[in-house]
Amino acid sequence: MGKVLELEKVYKSYKLGFIPKKKPVLKGVSFHVNEGEIFGYLGPNGAGKTTTIKCILNLIFPDSGQITIFGEDSLKPKARRRVGFLPENPYFYDYLTGREFLTFYADLLGLHGRAKQEKIGYLLKLVGMERAAELQLRKYSRGMLQRIGLAQALLNDPALVILDEPMGGLDPIGRKEFRDIIVNLKKEGKTVFLSSHILQDIEMICDRVAIILAGEIINQGYLGDLISEKVLYTEITVAGVPEVDFRHLGESVSSSSDRVLLKVYEEDNIEKVIQLVQQKKGKIVSLVPRTETLEDIFVNMVKNQ
């Protein structure tokens, strides 16, 4: 698998204040993105995710370090020929309609004639914006802007799609649809670079991740390698048995009128809980073993740092 994107010891600092003072934002960021994978770029707000993306796209210039896209130096405009980008908050010309907006970018990318119209029609359908195509962008909701922004990012049929917090302003259905689109992009052979702080999204669709904190990559690798398969505890929901009967077997998380949610840490105790429920003629509503999540790893790392 070839490297689509590679960052090597990228440093960036901003000069802020009336008397300019250097504030380091990226402190030697290095990682690479392989061809055909969905790469998750994870970090809390202000960690340097967007700054990294801006460096990749030449919107800001690193103080030092090397960035290559498809083996080309990112400083050359032709390196971005096969790149699609959706910014964090979609800022577009709000006086254009959805179709005019896509036409403008298609013209910039050198598309014309029937191919241009077909591509725009296809993308409007893909992101579910056919009905709003003739509406001015100023009348779009945040979610609609994200969708039309994604269509804009896919106009040049990019081999690398960079998405900065793409699911930020979306409702649950919108997020699911966006996830499906991203997974489909991978199926089409495209590489996706996905920056987010929504861990569930990353966990669901990403192959590899890099975690950035205060401008430094603190961990990176395959998701399977980062998250252990070990069961941390088992969540058991029981009905018809009072909470007090389970106190010696596990931790009671919540209890309503006749239901108790238990956190059982020892494997032997699970069997004991089941036997107790059978004896008391109660009912097991659910039994869910909980493995480590990306959230657990992330929270631990942030705390340790």
Add this chain to the structure above:
Amino acid sequence: MKITTIARNTFKEAKRDRVLYLLFFFAAGCLLFSRFLALLTVGDRIKIIKDVGLASISLFGMLMAILMGTGLVYKEIDKKTIFTLLAKPIHRVEFLLGKFLGLVLTIFIMTGLMAAVFLLILFLHTFTVEWKILLAILYIFFELCLMTAVALLFSTFTTPILASLYSLGFYLIGHLSWSMEMLIKKVKSGAGRAALQVLYIVLPDLENFNFKTEVVHNLPIPAKLLGISFLYGVVYTAFILLLAMLVFRRRDFI
């Protein structure tokens, strides 16, 4: 192709700017006012109409170039529309040139409209079409192209208010610097004179584009002078655009 696409979009954006129409109506108002001013004048009334008319086109054209030019790039950065644009495989120079040409097109159309109103007022007064007046307006347009480049240069690194003030300063210096030519003649040759000469070359001389007096008083204009003024405009505009590109080329968009 990329430059024309950006220019077209800039024109589309400029067309929506209310300031443009406000200034046009003010200009049209001043052109009409010149007709009434002529009534109060003793002597050649037509000269007053021509004088006030050309000055109005020059003044309001300059305000259009400055007010719209200074907001041009700043708005793109402020509203962050520049992010998606520059993430495409386009060069920053193409972006800047597209913006410049889009505004030049807007200024050309607005100057044309003001000229049409002006010629109509003149026609209603004299019942003849004075084509020579268009020569003076053409050179006003060249001056406005230069002012657009200046406004664009300032808008690449500062806010619209400051950029407008700087551009206005450039305009005032440009219209007063011709007096330095006289000063140079009067200073004895030496270091002082050489320094003044360098300063005169660097500072803009917008009076090079002023053919109003010649047109109004029907004086002959040597073709050589027209050629030199045109060349001066092209070279100075290119120089200012080059400076703008140098500033813009390495700018961070935070």
